[in-house]
Amino acid sequence: MRRRTLLLAASAAFPLPALAAPRRPVLRRLAIRHAATGDRFAGPWHDGRTADPAAMAELSQVLADTRTGAILPFDPAAIEVLWEVARRANLAGELTILSGYRTPQTNTAVHGAGDSQHLRAGAVDVMLASDRLGAFAEQAVLLGRGGVGVYQARGFVHVDSGPVRRWGDMPGALAGLPVTAGGQPRRLNLTFDPLASMAEAWGKTRIR
Secondary structure, eight states, rough: HHHHHHHHHHHHHHHOOOOOOOOOOOOEEEEEETTTTTOOOEEEESSSSOOOOOHHHHHHHSSSSSTTOOOHHHHHHHHHHHHHHHHHHHOSSSSEEEEEEOOOHHHHHHHOOTTTTTGTTOEEEEOOHHHHHHHHHHHHHHHTTTTEEETTTTTTTEEEEESEEEEEOOOOGGGGEEEEEETTEEEOOOOOOOOOOHHHHHHTTOOO
16 A cells, blocks of 8 residues: 555656547648649648559559550559658649559550669659759758659659669759668769650650
């Protein structure tokens, strides 16, 4: 009894801090337009806990192969990268996508890399105005997730959910920035990705 009394007295003298209320999940919204088809998605795609299956199905349709219309379920992790980079770069408006999923035939036609993340519906090429491209590229690199290819002369940035790697004509501020994967610094890969024609060439011929 004495032990219990002492514990009660101690708890009264040193009250425990109130537990913080659990954070409410943040609804994630995205607005994209495919340059080649004009197809759009705008609305929530994630409830803060998990991706919405119906929204992902719609996104997969918008990001379908532009030559054949073939659809492959898009990787939610790639959409997560796109959403997070746009959020960090303060791009609240509609994003223009040059390329999403590609069939092997389309990938060959645009001279895509043989192991392109587009083949598994895990990559997007985002067309950006010159005054926004640098900020988007910087945030993509700082995020440290997936691959980032910067094509300043062509006006787009590639992001994907594959292995962490970097390539392309990085803005000056990014040239010496280390690549991080799981918090571990790695040497920045500045070799130019051999995607000679890329999807934007195809997209520009079909922009509505």
